[in-house]
Amino acid sequence: MGTGSxxxxxxxxxxxxxxxxxxxxxxxxxxxxxxxxxxTYGSLDAARGNAVLILHALSGDAHAAGLHADGGAxxxxxxxxxxxxxxxxxDRYFVICSNVLGxxxxxxxxxxxxxxxxxxxxxxxxxxxxADMVRAQKxxxxxxxxxxxxxxxxxxxxxxxxxxWATAYPEMVxxxxxxxxxxxxxxxxxxxxxxxxxxxxxxxxxxxxNYYGGExxxxxxxxxxxxxxxxxxxxxxxxxxxxxxxxxxxxxxYEFLTDFQVESYLxxxxxxxxxxxDANAYLYITKAIDxxxxxxxxxxxxxxxxxxVRASFLIISFSSDWLYPPYQNKEIADALRVxxxxxxxxxxxxxxxxxxxxxxxxxxxxxxxxxxxxVHEDHAPGGAxx
Amino acid sequence: MGTGSxxxxxxxxxxxxxxxxxxxxxxxxxxxxxxxxxxTYGSLDAARGNAVLILHALSGDAHAAGLHADGGAxxxxxxxxxxxxxxxxxDRYFVICSNVLGxxxxxxxxxxxxxxxxxxxxxxxxxxxxADMVRAQKxxxxxxxxxxxxxxxxxxxxxxxxxxWATAYPEMVxxxxxxxxxxxxxxxxxxxxxxxxxxxxxxxxxxxxNYYGGExxxxxxxxxxxxxxxxxxxxxxxxxxxxxxxxxxxxxxYEFLTDFQVESYLxxxxxxxxxxxDANAYLYITKAIDxxxxxxxxxxxxxxxxxxVRASFLIISFSSDWLYPPYQNKEIADALRVxxxxxxxxxxxxxxxxxxxxxxxxxxxxxxxxxxxxVHEDHAPGGAxx
Numbered sequence: 001m002g003t004g005s006x007x008x009x010x011x012x013x014x015x016x017x018x019x020x021x022x023x024x025x026x027x028x029x030x031x032x033x034x035x036x037x038x039x040t041y042g043s044l045d046a047a048r049g050n051a052v053l054i055l056h057a058l059s060g061d062a063h064a065a066g067l068h069a070d071g072g073a074x075x076x077x078x079x080x081x082x083x084x085x086x087x088x089x090x091d092r093y094f095v096i097c098s099n100v101l102g103x104x105x106x107x108x109x110x111x112x113x114x115x116x117x118x119x120x121x122x123x124x125x126x127x128x129x130x131a132d133m134v135r136a137q138k139x140x141x142x143x144x145x146x147x148x149x150x151x152x153x154x155x156x157x158x159x160x161x162x163x164x165w166a167t168a169y170p171e172m173v174x175x176x177x178x179x180x181x182x183x184x185x186x187x188x189x190x191x192x193x194x195x196x197x198x199x200x201x202x203x204x205x206x207x208x209x210n211y212y213g214g215e216x217x218x219x220x221x222x223x224x225x226x227x228x229x230x231x232x233x234x235x236x237x238x239x240x241x242x243x244x245x246x247x248x249x250x251x252x253x254y255e256f257l258t259d260f261q262v263e264s265y266l267x268x269x270x271x272x273x274x275x276x277x278d279a280n281a282y283l284y285i286t287k288a289i290d291x292x293x294x295x296x297x298x299x300x301x302x303x304x305x306x307x308x309v310r311a312s313f314l315i316i317s318f319s320s321d322w323l324y325p326p327y328q329n330k331e332i333a334d335a336l337r338v339x340x341x342x343x344x345x346x347x348x349x350x351x352x353x354x355x356x357x358x359x360x361x362x363x364x365x366x367x368x369x370x371x372x373x374x375v376h377e378d379h380a381p382g383g384a385x386x
Numbered sequence: 387m388g389t390g391s392x393x394x395x396x397x398x399x400x401x402x403x404x405x406x407x408x409x410x411x412x413x414x415x416x417x418x419x420x421x422x423x424x425x426t427y428g429s430l431d432a433a434r435g436n437a438v439l440i441l442h443a444l445s446g447d448a449h450a451a452g453l454h455a456d457g458g459a460x461x462x463x464x465x466x467x468x469x470x471x472x473x474x475x476x477d478r479y480f481v482i483c484s485n486v487l488g489x490x491x492x493x494x495x496x497x498x499x500x501x502x503x504x505x506x507x508x509x510x511x512x513x514x515x516x517a518d519m520v521r522a523q524k525x526x527x528x529x530x531x532x533x534x535x536x537x538x539x540x541x542x543x544x545x546x547x548x549x550x551w552a553t554a555y556p557e558m559v560x561x562x563x564x565x566x567x568x569x570x571x572x573x574x575x576x577x578x579x580x581x582x583x584x585x586x587x588x589x590x591x592x593x594x595x596n597y598y599g600g601e602x603x604x605x606x607x608x609x610x611x612x613x614x615x616x617x618x619x620x621x622x623x624x625x626x627x628x629x630x631x632x633x634x635x636x637x638x639x640y641e642f643l644t645d646f647q648v649e650s651y652l653x654x655x656x657x658x659x660x661x662x663x664d665a666n667a668y669l670y671i672t673k674a675i676d677x678x679x680x681x682x683x684x685x686x687x688x689x690x691x692x693x694x695v696r697a698s699f700l701i702i703s704f705s706s707d708w709l710y711p712p713y714q715n716k717e718i719a720d721a722l723r724v725x726x727x728x729x730x731x732x733x734x735x736x737x738x739x740x741x742x743x744x745x746x747x748x749x750x751x752x753x754x755x756x757x758x759x760x761v762h763e764d765h766a767p768g769g770a771x772x
Contacts, residue, residue: 027640123642126640127641185630186621186625187624187625187628187629187630187646188616188619188621188624190646190648191612191615191616191624191648191649191652194646194648194652195609195616195652197642198609198612198653202589202605202606204590219588222584223584223588226580226581227581227613230574230577230578230581233574235573235574235711238572238573238574239572239573239574241573242573243573244570244571244573244576244679254415254513255513256509256583256669258580259676259677260576262577262580263576263577263580266577266580266581283642287642290645290646291645293630322621322708
């Protein structure tokens with residue numbers, strides 16, 4: 001799709017919730033001060049009506065598009081979707097992406113300094129939920145002087161945040177684009193997350209979370225990431241990408257070596273992840289995912305939980321996504337429609353599995369650019385359509 | 387189905403391949419002596435024409451039916467399928483089940499004594515393949531004086547052994563019942579196995595495989611088993627069995643505890659497994675599974691690999707099995723049919739996932755009892771039908 005890049009970008013930081021005005025979390029605990037790392041692309045228009053908030057998945061960060069000035073860094077994680085002429089067209093929209101609360105990419109998380117001790121929080125960091133991530137984003141959006149978001153969009157855990165935004169702050173969200181997500185994590189999803197957590201916590205280097213300043217639990221975190229990666233790809237995608245091709249050899253080794261390419265791919269993914277991600281943040285964020293159940297807002301009813309939304313929805317799922325399968329996305333669409341919301345629900349044909357939300361730029365761009373333009377043009381700033 | 391039990395049974399042992407007559411393995415290495423643990427149920431008829439060989443999956447053993455005399459032990463792993471009046475009717479058939487070569491349930495494997503050192507083999511144990519497992523079984527069947535098996539049957543890795551039997555010793559197999567299996571492990575399957583192996587091998591207690599006499603790598607083995615268990619269940623089965631129900635509590639803990647029932651189930655399965663299974667055997671057996679690719683016998687062609695079979699086939703798969711999905715079972719049926727084999731291919735509707743081959747006794751019994759009776763009655767002893 002669009003070939004434009006947002007160019008060189010830099011990460012900014014917003015700090016708030018200084019004691020005694022701490023952020024009150026869903027658990028009842030208080031956290032402060034809080035810093036949120038974020039990036040913006042494009043320009044906020046005079047009416048402040050063109051802001052689009054992008055929400056990232058488990059291992060994402062604020063760097064969603066462009067390149068950092070220091071060079072060497074990779075392009076933003078959704079660079080194929082954000083930029084001039086792209087799905088999230090920065091010639092039209094002011095795009096914001098922030099690192100989630102509890103993360104390790106600039107926002108306050110378990111590796112941040114605990115003001116009470118002067119050392120890293122580690123496991124003294126309070127539990128955070130998807131709703132807490134969104135509360136922190138709300139503070140950032142307020143700080144940026146934006147009263148209404150043209151759209152909130154994100155895939156996977158980002159989609160959970162989209163649902164949280166649309167239900168927690170209905171008056172602030174005109175359009176919502178949850179992608180490859182679910183209203184509640186399935187038992188299978190909880191199971192995969194728990195195995196990853198146990199891999200980390202049973203690594204002796206984890207030391208009850210107090211590994212900062214020493215060797216982090218690389219083996220455990222790499223294992224967790226390897227498990228995750230299998231769930232992000234489909235059977236078909238793995239077959240196409242690797243099949244049973246051997247790695248660096250012509251015959252089976254008959255030893256405990258890496259025989260197959262799929263093995264070396266997973267090892268590489270696992271090991272590379274340990275260079276950029278904090279194991280404790282992995283624990284906290286996967287727990288936030290496990291805890292997410294939108295229906296709790298409706299006393300167990302997803303329909304009631306969705307009853308107050310005012311946004312128009314574009315819900316995108318992918319045929320081969322078995323982590324958040326199409327039927328789970330459709331449940332959201334069905335519940336929203338019962339409440340009278342305007343909903344487009346799409347199952348895109350893709351063999352990429354859950355990763356499709358990062359890879360299927362062309363199909364998504366057609367849907368999203370049209371949807372956003374419709375919402376942007378049809379509705380006067382301030383929400384006259386209501 | 388049939389409620390009969392084979393009653394009290396005991397495990398027997400057959401030793402062979404004394405040096406210098408070692409078993410020659412697919413890798414070219416030699417192994418001897420070899421002991422195979424096995425059990426039999428029912429009686430061999432005078433014509434020795436009613437023998438059915440049952441082949442077990444990754445974590446199975448020779449104890450397929452009945453109860454051990456020492457009490458306390460659980461019934462055999464396929465007790466719902468083997469016994470008087472059951473699918474493998476011990477009033478009609480002489481049923482044999484042996485523990486695989488490389489295992490840890492009585493057959494020679496990495497925890498056995500290496501005659502060269504007097505200590506456990508550990509990683510000096512040679513690599514074994516599915517074909518090697520079958521070679522050892524062939525020695526046992528010869529020892530029992532059986533020249534032709536009425537049937538070979540098994541699920542998962544047991545199904546791979548069925549395919550190996552029917553192609554390696556076509557003249558010895560009248561009927562073959564591969565269940566929930568594949569002609570070659572998929573990239574996704576290799577990936578799950580490799581994560582399990584890495585979990586074991588990165589557990590410091592593993593010590594390069596030399597943990598015998600000390601603490602075994604329980605954490606790593608438990609993790610491997612937890613990963614395996616997720617792949618044995620379907621999304622739907624996990625939803626029905628656990629959903630998002632909490633474990634031993636009424637509210638979310640907001641701590642790194644076991645919140646959900648599915649987590650405690652997996653921990654229990656993982657930990658219980660470490661009480662009965664050897665971590666090195668897990669490494670060897672999963673590698674044998676990874677290496678299995680029947681098409682290699684046909685120079686890369688599954689059709690050519692299957693060309694020489696003489697058995698009638700009943701191939702059973704399950705709709706919700708995503709580890710060895712129906713399409714992988716169908717590939718076998720299609721290849722066999724090209725070669726003119728008599729094949730019944732069935733996809734049973736089940737929500738149990740891969741575990742269905744252990745749980746769907748009623749549906750399988752209808753198919754298998756009819757199929758076996760047909761083969762048994764239609765063909766005179768000695769294979770007059772050829």
